[in-house]
Amino acid sequence: MPRIIETRQLTPVTKFFRIDAPLIAASARPGQFVMLRVREGGERIPITIADYDREAGTLSLVVQEVGATTKRVCALEAGDEILDVAGPLGGHIDIPPGGHVCGIGGGFGSAALLCLMREFTARGDRTTAILGARSKDLLILADELRPLSHNVEVCTDDGSAGFKGFVTQRLAQIIDGDAPGRPDHVIAIGPMAMMRAVAETTRGPKVKTLVSMDPLMVDGTGMCGGCRVNVGGKAKFACVDGPCFDAHEVDFDVAMRRNKAYVREEKRALDRLACMTNREAR
Amino acid sequence: MPVKRAEKTPMPVRAPQVRAHDFGEVNEGYTVSQAAFEAERCLRCQDPVCVDGCPVNVPIPEFIHAVATGDMAAAAKLLRSSNPLPAICGRVCPQESQCEAECSMTLRFNPVAIGHLERYVADWERTQPPSVEANITRAEKIAVIGAGPSGLVCAGELARHGYPVTIYEALHAPGGVLRYGIPEFRLPKAILDWEIGLLKAMGVEIVCNVIIGKTLTLDDLFNKMGYAAVFIGTGAGLPQFLGISGENLNGVMSANEFLTRINLMRGYEFPEADTPVRVGKRVAVIGAGNTAMDAVRTSLRMGAEEAMIVYRRSDREMSARMEEYHHAIEEGVKFHWLTNPLEVIDDGTGWVAALKCQQMKLGEPDSSGRARPIPIEGSEFVIPVENVVLAIGTTPNPLLTRTTSGLLTNKKGCLVADERTGLTSKSLVFAGGDAVTGAATVILAAGAGKRAAHAIHDALTARG
Numbered sequence: 001m002p003r004i005i006e007t008r009q010l011t012p013v014t015k016f017f018r019i020d021a022p023l024i025a026a027s028a029r030p031g032q033f034v035m036l037r038v039r040e041g042g043e044r045i046p047i048t049i050a051d052y053d054r055e056a057g058t059l060s061l062v063v064q065e066v067g068a069t070t071k072r073v074c075a076l077e078a079g080d081e082i083l084d085v086a087g088p089l090g091g092h093i094d095i096p097p098g099g100h101v102c103g104i105g106g107g108f109g110s111a112a113l114l115c116l117m118r119e120f121t122a123r124g125d126r127t128t129a130i131l132g133a134r135s136k137d138l139l140i141l142a143d144e145l146r147p148l149s150h151n152v153e154v155c156t157d158d159g160s161a162g163f164k165g166f167v168t169q170r171l172a173q174i175i176d177g178d179a180p181g182r183p184d185h186v187i188a189i190g191p192m193a194m195m196r197a198v199a200e201t202t203r204g205p206k207v208k209t210l211v212s213m214d215p216l217m218v219d220g221t222g223m224c225g226g227c228r229v230n231v232g233g234k235a236k237f238a239c240v241d242g243p244c245f246d247a248h249e250v251d252f253d254v255a256m257r258r259n260k261a262y263v264r265e266e267k268r269a270l271d272r273l274a275c276m277t278n279r280e281a282r
Numbered sequence: 283m284p285v286k287r288a289e290k291t292p293m294p295v296r297a298p299q300v301r302a303h304d305f306g307e308v309n310e311g312y313t314v315s316q317a318a319f320e321a322e323r324c325l326r327c328q329d330p331v332c333v334d335g336c337p338v339n340v341p342i343p344e345f346i347h348a349v350a351t352g353d354m355a356a357a358a359k360l361l362r363s364s365n366p367l368p369a370i371c372g373r374v375c376p377q378e379s380q381c382e383a384e385c386s387m388t389l390r391f392n393p394v395a396i397g398h399l400e401r402y403v404a405d406w407e408r409t410q411p412p413s414v415e416a417n418i419t420r421a422e423k424i425a426v427i428g429a430g431p432s433g434l435v436c437a438g439e440l441a442r443h444g445y446p447v448t449i450y451e452a453l454h455a456p457g458g459v460l461r462y463g464i465p466e467f468r469l470p471k472a473i474l475d476w477e478i479g480l481l482k483a484m485g486v487e488i489v490c491n492v493i494i495g496k497t498l499t500l501d502d503l504f505n506k507m508g509y510a511a512v513f514i515g516t517g518a519g520l521p522q523f524l525g526i527s528g529e530n531l532n533g534v535m536s537a538n539e540f541l542t543r544i545n546l547m548r549g550y551e552f553p554e555a556d557t558p559v560r561v562g563k564r565v566a567v568i569g570a571g572n573t574a575m576d577a578v579r580t581s582l583r584m585g586a587e588e589a590m591i592v593y594r595r596s597d598r599e600m601s602a603r604m605e606e607y608h609h610a611i612e613e614g615v616k617f618h619w620l621t622n623p624l625e626v627i628d629d630g631t632g633w634v635a636a637l638k639c640q641q642m643k644l645g646e647p648d649s650s651g652r653a654r655p656i657p658i659e660g661s662e663f664v665i666p667v668e669n670v671v672l673a674i675g676t677t678p679n680p681l682l683t684r685t686t687s688g689l690l691t692n693k694k695g696c697l698v699a700d701e702r703t704g705l706t707s708k709s710l711v712f713a714g715g716d717a718v719t720g721a722a723t724v725i726l727a728a729g730a731g732k733r734a735a736h737a738i739h740d741a742l743t744a745r746g
């Protein structure tokens with residue numbers, strides 16, 4: 001079982017993990033994810049590979065508490081083991097070198113930019129990271145990303161740090177020619193609503209854009225079809241054909257509706273976990 | 283010679299109205315006297331044609347004779363000599379189209395219940411202390427990809443030949459379809475676990491959560507890990523969809539997703555287990571194979587009030603095992619034959635409200651040799667349902683072939699492999715089971731695993 005080497009609380013609901021997983025670290029590429037499970041009878045949940053260190057044999061993951069399973073993950077500390085970690089799954093981000101790559105991270109999505117910016121900067125691309133959050137204290141990984149990319153832009157809804165406004169507003173300015181200039185490729189990773197807004201922003205000016213879709217998954221290996229996303233009118237399996245797809249081809253309406261399929265059950269699981277935790281505390 | 287009873291000794295089953303609401307096994311198994319009685323029905327033919335009907339040529343008259351004389355140890359040994367998964371095959375083989383189809387008794391009477399007797403012997407075997415031990419004598423390490431029946435059997439045979447074997451499995455638990463597909467009420471997981479326990483006792487190592495083609499490549503297995511040969515038993519797990527409108531509505535899923543949520547992830551224990559599955563009052567399952575039958579009967583057990591099969595051909599073209607079909611009827615499953623789904627209808631909130639269908643009639647045989655269904659104009663009708671489960675077939679998963687050079691596949695994505703040895707287009711890489719044949723049966727997968735094990739042994743021995 002992979003052991004957790006280090007943890008760091010990034011915000012009250014977001015935690016950084018470094019885990020020992022040499023085989024996965026050796027083959028991981030930007031854009032891929034792992035499936036994890038933290039207890040017998042537990043769910044398999046997909047988590048993006050934030051970064052990897054092939055020499056040390058470690059993976060970095062960033063998990064945001066949204067429901068029962070992510071809460072269980074975030075309760076783990078250094079020294080604990082994770083029951084199952086399988087990966088790297090999904091395809092890696094494959095874009096031609098030499099251009100200006102702009103990665104956009106919202107929420108835990110910023111984490112995925114770590115290995116992305118490092119690899120693209122290293123191979124000679126010009127790189128820009130735009131990070132968005134509601135306010136300064138919810139912003140994650142800006143300092144870690146600075147040494148990895150040429151530009152780091154911070155946007156907050158309330159203006160408590162960086163640009164006041166949405167990442168898409170700042171992106172529109174850059175596309176219009178503001179420094180650091182129009183990107184050749186945009187890669188957006190974060191909440192579905194943000195990724196859809198990015199898709200709309202880049203559609204008119206025709207900037208090639210990838211979004212990292214996060215549908216509900218069961219196996220993550222192409223076996224169930226639960227993760228299907230409508231791309232260009234065709235059903236694609238996010239875990240095998242994705243998770244990154246051409247933003248201008250994705251049907252976000254269907255994707256957002258499908259992600260809410262189990263809201264009722266998810267709430268029940270969360271209430272039950274809270275109830276169990278209370279009982280233990282007492 | 284004593285007079286033979288015309289009828290098969292019936293398998294005792296649990297009452298349909300009870301069993302349709304839990305996951306306990308449907309068949310209860312023969313008693314000692316039922317087994318002895320049924321074993322006596324076998325004619326011990328000079329030319330036992332039943333054996334030709336069995337894909338692995340189980341010595342049927344011999345093992346049945348051993349049952350008749352009460353020598354269970356001999357029966358078990360005979361059975362195992364050709365079938366490495368008797369407790370499983372006795373339960374899930376389509377006997378009516380294999381061994382029992384050929385049985386001489388069929389000419390005038392019911393065939394001998396070969397499957398039920400096979401199950402009886404294997405269940406007896408599990409009450410005995412296991413008699414295997416690790417005896418690793420070979421230096422060459424072998425890797426097996428996929429822990430379905432083909433991979434498990436291949437690993438077992440190789441271990442018996444003294445090879446150190448490691449099975450790499452993508453999921454968190456071994457078994458393949460036997461774990462995530464075939465439900466507990468047909469194949470108790472305890473039987474699978476017992477078989478896996480035997481393999482481990484023989485020294486087979488099973489490493490879960492490793493996806494070959496992702497975590498490690500096929501070439502890594504040779505170059506980095508030093509394996510001398512590889513067997514690919516990755517199955518045909520990629521589900522197909524119909525491509526009809528409304529297929530992305532909430533409440534529509536593949537049978538693989540439905541069954542995996544319930545079998546592998548223990549969805550029936552939600553919220554004690556974390557993976558939910560929402561089953562509405564009415565469930566339509568599209569298809570009429572074993573997968574469809576498992577899905578439709580599982581929906582009853584998950585609380586559906588009405589569960590139905592929707593199939594565009596007739597019951598004569600259905601590929602499910604006869605026994606499962608009869609059990610499904612007893613449990614109250616409804617059947618819409620000659621019914622083709624056209625569209626899944628939205629309830630206005632993104633969930634399924636109904637399935638729009640069209641009546642069909644049968645025409646001339648098509649390329650599959652089965653009568654081609656032809657739509658009847660103006661026969662559209664709507665069935666109100668809350669779930670639509672698609673069991674219309676699966677194809678091999680491309681994860682491994684996409685990342686491996688030099689591994690040939692055919693048009694359908696199946697690996698190209700020699701029928702006798704399982705050798706693929708890559709040297710010292712063998713394959714078998716659904717990954718080669720497309721979705722087939724447990725016994726064919728097991729047989730292919732065994733043949734490949736012998737071919738691997740031959741190849742490595744010849745190499746010296």
Ligand SMILES: Cc1cc2nc3c(=O)[nH]c(=O)nc-3n(C[C@H](O)[C@H](O)[C@H](O)COP(=O)(O)OP(=O)(O)OC[C@H]3O[C@@H](n4cnc5c(N)ncnc54)[C@H](O)[C@@H]3O)c2cc1C
Nearest residue numbers: 045046047048062063064066067068069070108214215266
């Ligand atoms: C390819 C991929 C990569 C991902 N990477 C990360 C990551 O790096 N870090 C991280 O924290 N999360 C990531 N997610 C999302 C994560 O898998 C879900 O948050 C998790 O499955 C929720 O499980 P839960 O039991 O805690 O919450 P649940 O009880 O299942 O859900 C709680 C709430 O979260 C929503 N939700 C559930 N699943 C998802 C999902 N797949 N995507 C978005 N919202 C969801 C539900 O609609 C619900 O409102 C990723 C998802 C995918 C598909």
Ligand SMILES: Cc1cc2nc3c(=O)[nH]c(=O)nc-3n(C[C@H](O)[C@H](O)[C@H](O)COP(=O)(O)OP(=O)(O)OC[C@H]3O[C@@H](n4cnc5c(N)ncnc54)[C@H](O)[C@@H]3O)c2cc1C
Nearest residue numbers: 428430431432452458459463494517572715716722723724
């Ligand atoms: C619901 C259902 C009911 C069925 N009922 C019957 C029945 O009654 N009788 C019968 O004879 N047959 C039945 N079948 C068919 C039978 O189960 C299959 O033919 C058989 O399981 C095939 O065995 P296999 O070893 O080829 O593959 P599988 O059982 O599919 O196992 C393949 C394994 O390989 C793993 N894998 C795949 N890719 C990789 C990779 N890249 N790296 C590592 N691991 C990987 C998978 O996770 C899986 O565990 C049924 C099938 C289904 C789905």
Ligand code: SF4
Nearest residue numbers: 336340371375380381
């Ligand atoms: S393995 Fe299957 S086909 Fe062969 S004898 Fe047993 S039940 Fe019949």
Ligand code: SF4
Nearest residue numbers: 324325327332385386
């Ligand atoms: S063909 Fe039938 S009767 Fe003859 S040996 Fe086989 S099982 Fe017995």
Ligand code: FES
Nearest residue numbers: 220222224225239
């Ligand atoms: S998660 Fe099951 S196919 Fe993608």
